[in-house]
Amino acid sequence: MTGERTLFDKLWDSHVVAELPGGSALVAIDRVFLHERTGAAALNSLAEAGRKVADPSRVFAVTDHIVDTRPGRTDQTLMPGGQAFITETRAAAKAAGITLFDVNDPDQGIVHVISPELGIVLPGCTLIAPDSHTCTQGAFGALAWGIGSSEAEHAMATGTLRLSKPKAMRVRFTGRLNKGITPKDMILTLLAQYGAAGGKGHAVEFAGEAVLALDMEGRMTLCNMATEFSAMSGFIAPDQQTFDYLEGRRYAPEGTQWRQALASWQELGSDAGAVFDQEIEIDASSITPMVSWGTNPGQTIGIDAVVPDDAEAAPLDYIGLARGQAIKGVPIDAAFIGSCTNSRLSDLRRAAALLQGREIADGVKAICVPGSSRVKREAEAEGLDLIFENAGFEWRESGCSMCFYAGGESFAAGSRVISTTNRNFESRQGPNVRTHIASPETVVASAIAGMIADPGELI
Amino acid sequence: MAEPFTILTSLPMPLIRDNIDTDQIIPSREMKSTGKTSLADGLFAGWRYKEIGGREPDPEFVMNDPAYADSTVILGGANFGSGSSREHAVWALAEYGFRAVIAQSFAPIFAGNCVRNGILPAMLDSAAITAVERSGAPVTIDLQARTISIASGQSWTFPIEEEAKAMLLEGLDAIDLSLKLADNISTWQDADRSARPWIYLGVNT
Numbered sequence: 001m002t003g004e005r006t007l008f009d010k011l012w013d014s015h016v017v018a019e020l021p022g023g024s025a026l027v028a029i030d031r032v033f034l035h036e037r038t039g040a041a042a043l044n045s046l047a048e049a050g051r052k053v054a055d056p057s058r059v060f061a062v063t064d065h066i067v068d069t070r071p072g073r074t075d076q077t078l079m080p081g082g083q084a085f086i087t088e089t090r091a092a093a094k095a096a097g098i099t100l101f102d103v104n105d106p107d108q109g110i111v112h113v114i115s116p117e118l119g120i121v122l123p124g125c126t127l128i129a130p131d132s133h134t135c136t137q138g139a140f141g142a143l144a145w146g147i148g149s150s151e152a153e154h155a156m157a158t159g160t161l162r163l164s165k166p167k168a169m170r171v172r173f174t175g176r177l178n179k180g181i182t183p184k185d186m187i188l189t190l191l192a193q194y195g196a197a198g199g200k201g202h203a204v205e206f207a208g209e210a211v212l213a214l215d216m217e218g219r220m221t222l223c224n225m226a227t228e229f230s231a232m233s234g235f236i237a238p239d240q241q242t243f244d245y246l247e248g249r250r251y252a253p254e255g256t257q258w259r260q261a262l263a264s265w266q267e268l269g270s271d272a273g274a275v276f277d278q279e280i281e282i283d284a285s286s287i288t289p290m291v292s293w294g295t296n297p298g299q300t301i302g303i304d305a306v307v308p309d310d311a312e313a314a315p316l317d318y319i320g321l322a323r324g325q326a327i328k329g330v331p332i333d334a335a336f337i338g339s340c341t342n343s344r345l346s347d348l349r350r351a352a353a354l355l356q357g358r359e360i361a362d363g364v365k366a367i368c369v370p371g372s373s374r375v376k377r378e379a380e381a382e383g384l385d386l387i388f389e390n391a392g393f394e395w396r397e398s399g400c401s402m403c404f405y406a407g408g409e410s411f412a413a414g415s416r417v418i419s420t421t422n423r424n425f426e427s428r429q430g431p432n433v434r435t436h437i438a439s440p441e442t443v444v445a446s447a448i449a450g451m452i453a454d455p456g457e458l459i
Numbered sequence: 460m461a462e463p464f465t466i467l468t469s470l471p472m473p474l475i476r477d478n479i480d481t482d483q484i485i486p487s488r489e490m491k492s493t494g495k496t497s498l499a500d501g502l503f504a505g506w507r508y509k510e511i512g513g514r515e516p517d518p519e520f521v522m523n524d525p526a527y528a529d530s531t532v533i534l535g536g537a538n539f540g541s542g543s544s545r546e547h548a549v550w551a552l553a554e555y556g557f558r559a560v561i562a563q564s565f566a567p568i569f570a571g572n573c574v575r576n577g578i579l580p581a582m583l584d585s586a587a588i589t590a591v592e593r594s595g596a597p598v599t600i601d602l603q604a605r606t607i608s609i610a611s612g613q614s615w616t617f618p619i620e621e622e623a624k625a626m627l628l629e630g631l632d633a634i635d636l637s638l639k640l641a642d643n644i645s646t647w648q649d650a651d652r653s654a655r656p657w658i659y660l661g662v663n664t
């Protein structure tokens with residue numbers, strides 16, 4: 001008994017309200033974030049049961065999932081019946097007294113992009129949202145994870161959740177990334193090497209030199225896909241970069257409370273002798289640009305690799321590739337830059353830097369969707385929108401957009417899309433659409449070439 | 460609040476594929492309702508109907524086989540319910556009439572959603588699942604005893620957390636259970652409010 005604890009132990013222990021029979025615990029939830037896809041269902045069901053949101057000041061909602069992203073948008077959306085989700089969420093949020101970032105609010109954006117922008121997620125806090133990519137926000141040293149609507153109701157009514165503690169895993173990226181290699185390539189490498197179920201039953205701490213070297217936006221990209229690794233969540237110990245990012249944000253503490261918070265946040269790291277249930281180490285300098293070839297994110301290879309000889313038939317059949325086929329050079333129909341994985345200002349800057357003075361290939365439909373209205377404004381202030389548009393990309397209002405298909409807008413049936421999103425499931429981006437996930441750099445290089453391409457050849 | 464789950468006998472509908480994700484259970488485009496109902500028509504829509512968005516049953520899909528019309532149990536593969544956390548997948552299953560899924564393993568969010576909606580997620584190993592499928596006969600699930608048996612006399616035990624078991628057996632609502640601890644929660648929050656005042660946005664602004 002050393003008393004040495006992991007970051008996960010600290011996050012967990014500091015929120016246990018009561019131990020429950022059978023080994024689970026009642027865990028305090030500091031923040032709840034809803035979106036319009038399921039927000040009305042959760043809030044209305046709570047109200048119908050005669051229950052109240054215990055502390056509305058700590059519950060937020062946003063319209064991001066099915067809201068239109070074409071310019072000049074209103075409550076109208078291309079998803080059939082979609083408008084009702086927006087108007088009912090608005091009404092339910094108002095009735096419950098929670099803060100809503102509405103369709104044309106200057107702070108609107110994808111939930112996992114705006115929560116950090118507003119300082120809603122903080123180190124050491126627990127934050128849940130009925131969305132599996134909530135783990136993105138673990139980048140701030142928070143315990144943030146996706147839940148179902150019933151659990152959202154539970155958290156809003158009681159300020160807690162009933163949970164069994166997952167095991168602790170540490171994934172260390174040692175050494176340094178090579179030039180042009182991104183956090184997206186890091187997480188895809190982990191998925192390629194350890195599979196889409198590799199983190200099952202675990203809460204994953206990302207650590208190591210290459211992780212600490214990432215800026216906050218890169219850390220969010222890394223944590224974003226912890227759910228693709230089947231982990232309960234992913235997180236990174238907060239450091240000076242984390243604190244600098246948060247200072248002055250709207251919901252972040254100020255003055256004495258800021259100093260008090262800092263003192264407490266500085267304790268948030270795994271103790272030197274802390275023991276993990278599982279440890280993985282990856283040499284960051286060995287990472288290359290990565291692209292998925294199949295229909296789960298673990299089915300991913302390096303840009304210079306070929307589809308594995310032991311690839312299963314079903315995903316190959318869907319994606320239309322053969323064993324032994326090189327991924328580089330596969331013709332594409334469309335390119336998508338967006339989603340809570342890769343739609344922040346730094347992603348758009350790096351993409352624009354490669355696009356500058358170039359044009360995308362004929363016949364490629366290319367779309368860029370900033371992750372938040374703030375990202376969009378900041379990008380426009382730097383003229384990035386013009387670079388995208390001049391190169392042949394559409395420039396959109398912020399939202400989830402074509403990261404997923406809700407029955408509205410999609411890529412043409414059967415088309416092949418290279419995408420900065422996080423899921424390459426069958427029909428994720430539209431009926432029979434074939435998705436290859438990759439970094440913004442790889443998406444841009446491919447859009448220019450009209451086929452899957454190595455961004456290293458553009459730099 | 461769900462119907463208590465005690466003993467259930469049903470011919471299980473075999474859908475033994477690995478990684479059936481929530482988008483396959485109910486495609487996003489079928490989540491047309493802003494509530495928890497009117498979702499059953501969208502259940503397994505991508506496989507169940509001939510065309511995307513259509514309603515003409517595909518006779519090839521097991522759900523459209525009249526033999527399974529009254530099944531209340533699904534026999535699945537590994538990692539059942541992976542992908543998006545959408546609870547609509549479970550609401551659609553419940554509304555259609557399913558009360559249990561027997562599978563090799565479950566995605567955790569999905570399994571939690573099942574329990575909260577009165578559906579039993581029961582894990583059996585693949586040999587047992589194959590044996591159940593081959594028997595082609597009804598299974599009897601006894602939650603109290605944690606057993607799944609078939610008429611031949613073969614029987615297996617499945618694991619389930621005590622709390623999930625109690626909730627399903629009694630049809631208990633998790634919120635009611637937790638609200639019984641309201642005193643613990645407010646004591647904890649009072650202490651936390653002085654330790655971490657910045658977490659409490661309503662009282663510090």
Ligand code: SF4
Pocket residue numbers: 065110111131133338339340341399400403404421422
């Ligand atoms: S951008 Fe995509 S993955 Fe992220 S929250 Fe929206 S739909 Fe989910």
